Amino acid sequence: xxxxxxxxxxxxxxxxxxxxxxxxxxxxxxxxxxxxxxxxxxxxxxxxxxxxxxxxxxxxxxxxxxxxxxxxxxxxxxxxxxxxxxxxxxxxxxxxxxxxxxxxxxxxxxxxxxxxxxxxxxxxxxxxxxxxxxxxxxxxxxxxxxxxxxxxxxxxxxxxxxxxxxxxxxxxxxxxxxxxxxxxxxxxxxxxxxxxxxxxxxxxxxxxxxxxxxxxxxxxxxxxxxxxxxxxxxxxxxxxxxxxxxxxxxxxxxxxxxxxxxxxxxxxxxxxxxxxxxxxxxxxxxxxxxxxxxxxxxxxxxxxxxxxxxxxxxxxxxxxxxxxxxxxxxxxxxxxxxxxxxxxxxxxxxxxxxxxxxxxxxxxxxxxxxxxxxxxxxxxxxxxxxxxxxxxxxxxxxxxxxxxxxxxxxxxxxxxxxxxxxxxxxxxxxxxxxxxxxxxxxxxxxxxxxxxxxxxxxxxxx
Amino acid sequence: xxxxxxxxxxxxxxxxxxxxxxxxxxxxxxxxxxxxxxxxxxxxxxxxxxxxxxxxxxxxxxxxxxxxxxxxxxxxxxxxxxxxxxxxxxxxxxxxxxxxxxxxxxxxxxxxxxxxxxxxxxxxxxxxxxxxxxxxxxxxxxxxxxxxxxxxxxxxxxxxxxxxxxxxxxxxxxxxxxxxxxxxxxxxxxxxxxxxxxxxxxxxxxxxxxxxxxxxxxxxxxxxxxxxxxxxxxxxxxxxxxxxxxxxxxxxxxxxxxxxxxxxxxxxxxxxxxxxxxxxxxxxxxxxxxxxxxxxxxxxxxxxxxxxxxxxxxxxxxxxxxxxxxxxxxxxxxxxxxxxxxxxxxxxxxxxxxxxxxxxxxxxxxxxxxxxxxxxxxxxxxxxxxxxxxxxxxxxxxxxxxxxxxxxxxxx
Numbered sequence: 001x002x003x004x005x006x007x008x009x010x011x012x013x014x015x016x017x018x019x020x021x022x023x024x025x026x027x028x029x030x031x032x033x034x035x036x037x038x039x040x041x042x043x044x045x046x047x048x049x050x051x052x053x054x055x056x057x058x059x060x061x062x063x064x065x066x067x068x069x070x071x072x073x074x075x076x077x078x079x080x081x082x083x084x085x086x087x088x089x090x091x092x093x094x095x096x097x098x099x100x101x102x103x104x105x106x107x108x109x110x111x112x113x114x115x116x117x118x119x120x121x122x123x124x125x126x127x128x129x130x131x132x133x134x135x136x137x138x139x140x141x142x143x144x145x146x147x148x149x150x151x152x153x154x155x156x157x158x159x160x161x162x163x164x165x166x167x168x169x170x171x172x173x174x175x176x177x178x179x180x181x182x183x184x185x186x187x188x189x190x191x192x193x194x195x196x197x198x199x200x201x202x203x204x205x206x207x208x209x210x211x212x213x214x215x216x217x218x219x220x221x222x223x224x225x226x227x228x229x230x231x232x233x234x235x236x237x238x239x240x241x242x243x244x245x246x247x248x249x250x251x252x253x254x255x256x257x258x259x260x261x262x263x264x265x266x267x268x269x270x271x272x273x274x275x276x277x278x279x280x281x282x283x284x285x286x287x288x289x290x291x292x293x294x295x296x297x298x299x300x301x302x303x304x305x306x307x308x309x310x311x312x313x314x315x316x317x318x319x320x321x322x323x324x325x326x327x328x329x330x331x332x333x334x335x336x337x338x339x340x341x342x343x344x345x346x347x348x349x350x351x352x353x354x355x356x357x358x359x360x361x362x363x364x365x366x367x368x369x370x371x372x373x374x375x376x377x378x379x380x381x382x383x384x385x386x387x388x389x390x391x392x393x394x395x396x397x398x399x400x401x402x403x404x405x406x407x408x409x410x411x412x413x414x415x416x417x418x419x420x421x422x423x424x425x426x427x428x429x430x431x432x433x434x435x436x437x438x439x440x441x442x443x444x445x446x447x448x449x450x451x452x453x454x455x456x457x458x459x460x461x462x
Numbered sequence: 463x464x465x466x467x468x469x470x471x472x473x474x475x476x477x478x479x480x481x482x483x484x485x486x487x488x489x490x491x492x493x494x495x496x497x498x499x500x501x502x503x504x505x506x507x508x509x510x511x512x513x514x515x516x517x518x519x520x521x522x523x524x525x526x527x528x529x530x531x532x533x534x535x536x537x538x539x540x541x542x543x544x545x546x547x548x549x550x551x552x553x554x555x556x557x558x559x560x561x562x563x564x565x566x567x568x569x570x571x572x573x574x575x576x577x578x579x580x581x582x583x584x585x586x587x588x589x590x591x592x593x594x595x596x597x598x599x600x601x602x603x604x605x606x607x608x609x610x611x612x613x614x615x616x617x618x619x620x621x622x623x624x625x626x627x628x629x630x631x632x633x634x635x636x637x638x639x640x641x642x643x644x645x646x647x648x649x650x651x652x653x654x655x656x657x658x659x660x661x662x663x664x665x666x667x668x669x670x671x672x673x674x675x676x677x678x679x680x681x682x683x684x685x686x687x688x689x690x691x692x693x694x695x696x697x698x699x700x701x702x703x704x705x706x707x708x709x710x711x712x713x714x715x716x717x718x719x720x721x722x723x724x725x726x727x728x729x730x731x732x733x734x735x736x737x738x739x740x741x742x743x744x745x746x747x748x749x750x751x752x753x754x755x756x757x758x759x760x761x762x763x764x765x766x767x768x769x770x771x772x773x774x775x776x777x778x779x780x781x782x783x784x785x786x787x788x789x790x791x792x793x794x795x796x797x798x799x800x801x802x803x804x805x806x807x808x809x810x811x812x813x814x815x816x817x818x819x820x821x822x823x824x825x826x827x828x829x830x831x832x833x834x835x836x837x838x839x840x841x842x843x844x845x846x847x848x849x850x851x852x853x854x855x856x857x858x859x860x861x862x863x864x865x866x867x868x869x870x871x872x873x874x
Contacts, residue, residue: 369516370550378516395553397817400514416766417777418516420549 010110011329014039017099017107019089020115020255021045023053023314024294024321028113029079031325041081042107044099046088049140055314057143058168059347063175064151068144089116092262094287111328114259114271114279115294115321118252118312123160128222133230135247137165146247150176154244157181158233160219162189164346166249167202171348174209181212181241183219183233186434194355194391196432197365201375201393205349214239222246252312254296264290270298270310275337277324293317293324299338300450303407304358304388307450313344341403342389345396354396357381357389357406365431366413369420370395378402381431382412469496469531469782472758473637478853478860481757482799485787492771500531500761500780501773504787506794506811508771512762512783513816519763520818521548529780532761535635535653540661541697543705545818552817555702558694559821562682571679572824575614579828582609583836590872595847598865602837603718604711607829611710614825615703616671616678625663629711631656632704636858637760660707661700668699679706706822713755714826716861720753721746721834723865724801726846731803735838742831745803749830750812752801757786757860759814785811786860842871 016032018025021043029041045051052071060066084101091100092112100106120136123129133154135146150157150173157173159166162184173180186192188199189206206213218236225231232242259266264287265280266272271292272280277299279290292299294317300306319340327335346353362381370377370393378398381389387410390402405414413428471477472484485504488494492505503509512518521542522530536542544555561567586602596602608626612619635653639646668684675681683699694702725732735741762781767774775781789810790798813820820826837844847866854863 374550376550376553395549397819398514398516400816401511401516404511416517418765419519420516 007329007331010039011037012039014110015042015108016040016111016113016328017042017044017109018113018115019044019099020113020117020294020296021047021083021085022051022115022117022294022317023073024115024117024317025113026051026073026075026079027318028115028293028321028325029081030076031322032329033077033079035326035329037329039110041079042084042109043081044084044087044089044101044107046086046102047139047141048086050083050085052140054138057140058137058165058172061143062137062147062150062169062172064147068140068147071140089258092259092264094263094281094290097289109289111289111291113291113293113324113328114296115292115317116255116258117295118254120248121250121253123222123248123250125222128224129248130228131222131224131230132228133243133245134222135245137169137247137249138252146245149245150178154178156241156243156245158183158219158241158243158246159249160233160246161249161251162186162202162206162213162215163192163249163251164190164348166247167206167348168346169247169249170206170211171209174211174349179212181214181243182206183217183235184213184215185218187215187432189213189215191432191434192360194359195362195365195381197372197429198379198391199432201372202348205351205375209349212241252295254310256296269308270296272298272308275300275302275339276327276335277320277338278327291324291328293320302337302339303341303409304361309342309358311342313342315343316340341407343399343403351375351393352396353391353393354399355389355391356399356403357387359389359391359431360433362388362431362433364412364428366428367422367425368414369398369418369425371422371424380405380412380414382428385412386410387412387414465495465497466491466502467497469498469500469502473640473857475853475855475857478857479850481786481857481860482790485784485790488784488787489791493773493775496782498531499529500782501775502782502784503770504784504791505771506788506791509783509785509788509811510815511770512768512781513814513818515768517764517766517768518781519548519765520546520552522546522761522763524765524778525761525763525780526778529778530761531780531782532636532638533650535650535657537654537657537661539697540657540701543701545705549817554691555694555698556817556821558686558691559683559702559706561686562679563821564824568682571614572828575610575825576828578613579610579832582606583832587836587840587872594870595866595868598722598867599715599719599862600864602833603715603722603865606718606833607714608711610825610829611707614679614710615706616676616680617667617707621663625660625707626711628656628660628663629708632660633708633712633859634856637856657704660704664700664703664707665696668696668703709822712856712859713822714829716755716859717749717826717830718833719862719865720755721749721830722837722844722867723846723851723862724749724753725834725838726844726867727849728801731801732838734803735835739835739839741803742835744805744808746827746830746834747808747810747812748801748803748805751789751795751805751808751810754786754789754810754812755859755861756814757784758858759783759785760858785814840873841867841869842873844869
């Protein structure tokens with residue numbers, strides 16, 4: 001069949017272009033090579049650096065233990081690629097199969113993988129965002145700048161937003177013995193991702209470590225001095241705090257603007273793709289030669305009723321990149337679905353937090369092992385009588401079991417005896433997620449319905 | 463309910479040299495009740511799932527005495543070590559030990575031993591000078607990890623003669639006894655006695671280190687109080703130090719001996735390693751899969767009915783997991799019976815998995831990597847004198863009693 005012949009040609013001498021030179025882009029490129037793709041490979045990245053690892057940026061790097069430029073991702077194999085680094089993709093012409101670049105050049109492809117990821121949501125007031133001392137944390141350069149400023153010993157650091165990144169930054173500040181205020185519009189830290197039952201534990205950790213935690217408030221303004229340096233922040237409750245540094249940790253924005261007008265189903269929620277990582281166009285039809293992976297993807301998940309999920313998870317970027325790359329060079333019957341169960345971790349205030357599944361879909365939670373007081377525990381989340389997620393504080397080794405329960409749609413509450421079950425683990429309680437219609441910066445997993453074409457989202461800052 | 467009579471054969475010393483065909487037979491029924499009572503689990507995914515299952519207890523006190531496969535030799539004055547208890551106590555003890563041994567509190571403990579480990583290896587191999595044949599076990603595999611564990615814990619090497627026998631005897635209590643009832647009784651008395659002697663010895667050492675601390679784990683354990691923890695009691699410390707000392711004696715010796723045996727049986731792999739010393743990293747992982755030092759995990763207990771692989775294991779059953787069989791499961795590892803030094807995707811059970819995952823694995827890896835690289839580099843034309851070699855009694859901690867190796871000379 002002609003189609004098979006063309007796939008063979010693609011594998012042998014085609015040109016695959018990967019837009020996005022971070023974790024997903026690199027792992028996809030490596031998978032293409034290990035699965036026998038011998039054609040030309042181009043990787044395009046807007047940062048001037050080769051692929052590096054981001055989780056350490058808010059941990060070891062910010063603690064000053066690892067220099068920002070020592071975070072290169074390990075290479076699994078030689079990928080023999082042409083690198084176009086430091087130049088962003090600026091447009092896509094599906095009909096001509098061509099990616100336009102910000103420097104005015106363009107690159108033609110036979111197959112395209114989009115892995116442009118996300119960027120930090122900036123402080124919405126541009127003038128205030130430009131004040132000296134206002135930071136975000138997403139890139140290696142962000143980490144270097146912030147680390148440099150923390151080294152100078154600011155009188156106080158304000159962290160705006162107590163999601164995972166914000167909480168990790170607060171933890172680092174305390175470890176560096178810097179006074180820190182955390183402002184969170186929700187009832188507790190991590191409330192969007194883990195609910196208020198677990199959020200209360202996170203709040204206690206922050207208090208115990210000397211964080212000045214302000215929940216239920218929004219930062220209404222950042223004020224500078226005459227030299228343009230940040231001086232203080234104003235809160236919605238009328239309060240103020242003097243701070244020389246503010247880190248805006250209000251979640252991420254998907255890098256999809258460059259696809260505006262391209263005809264792909266791309267927007268603020270990400271780029272919709274099918275379970276095989278093929279991008280949808282705005283008509284809801286898959287574009288055969290365009291694939292998507294990593295944080296920028298929005299793909300339907302069978303475990304969650306085939307709703308579209310967007311995941312900002314390290315492991316998802318790897319797994320989805322591998323599936324996308326495999327599918328790019330495989331015939332239909334050999335293609336695989338991306339069935340990854342959401343999984344992520346965080347390290348803050350000396351605690352290792354891991355979660356599996358989609359906690360923020362849950363209605364109830366049960367502390368199935370250990371105790372919230374210690375706080376070392378594993379908790380299961382339930383949604384309409386089945387297990388939908390689990391989270392552990394310093395008990396990560398049990399999560400594999402809970403992952404299986406999620407994958408098997410096991411009943412909730414779990415009907416059996418386990419080791420280390422405490423009295424508090426006998427009864428499920430409401431998980432305490434905020435009203436889903438109120439946008440938060442925290443979840444890092446977003447369930448966004450069944451439609452591949454994008455929904456509008458609006459965001460109100462903390 | 464199907465049942466087999468394989469546990470007896472696995473434990474039978476006659477099958478020690480090659481238990482793998484028995485494991486293959488076991489895998490015919492992934493979860494099966496042995497006629498001797500316990501449930502045997504032999505396939506990769508089932509073992510993996512039970513190692514992470516919070517309905518499985520490692521505390522034999524949750525097992526009815528009549529359901530036990532290995533009769534108790536516990537000393538009422540010594541609590542079980544942390545591999546034989548459950549959370550939360552297990553977690554507390556493991557944390558307290560880890561504080562003195564690994565990251566985040568003591569990240570350099572093993573790393574800083576690198577130089578010393580290299581020195582011990584070189585000195586032992588230098589000792590082969592002027593000979594054309596060694597017993598690898600006596601001359602190398604045993605003294606090497608023992609020297610290292612003594613150094614790490616802070617046990618004077620000169621006392622080794624005293625506790626060598628005790629350690630060996632205590633290690634036998636891991637599996638069911640053999641012989642006549644009288645012989646079994648005598649055996650258990652010997653185990654209890656050895657355990658008590660070892661505890662008395664360690665208790666004296668703890669006392670010394672408490673008064674004059676040094677840079678070792680016993681000193682750290684006696685001095686360090688976890689911030690918000692209740693510290694280990696003296697009996698807890700004795701049980702757990704006994705465990706660490708024995709683990710340091712009885713496992714790495716087999717990893718290294720099995721390693722040389724396997725390399726000498728696979729001359730291509732040996733040649734490859736000599737040409738490319740970096741091959742040692744995946745090679746040791748493959749070794750841990752192919753010939754794991756801990757073959758079986760005896761006597762775990764179900765706290766509830768567990769449905770797995772089409773079988774319901776009832777609450778209160780004795781479980782024997784067979785990681786050495788899971789490591790050869792063709793459903794998980796392609797060509798499982800082939801030794802492939804650079805095998806990719808090699809998530810073996812060489813160190814177990816789950817909360818009881820081997821605490822000593824970073825040390826064991828470093829020891830095996832250093833030892834095998836140097837042995838292969840320095841022995842000129844090494845060959846097996848006897849294949850298979852004679853094996854030690856223990857089926858759980860399986861390895862050769864002696865491994866006679868002839869060679870033409872010694873490189874610098």
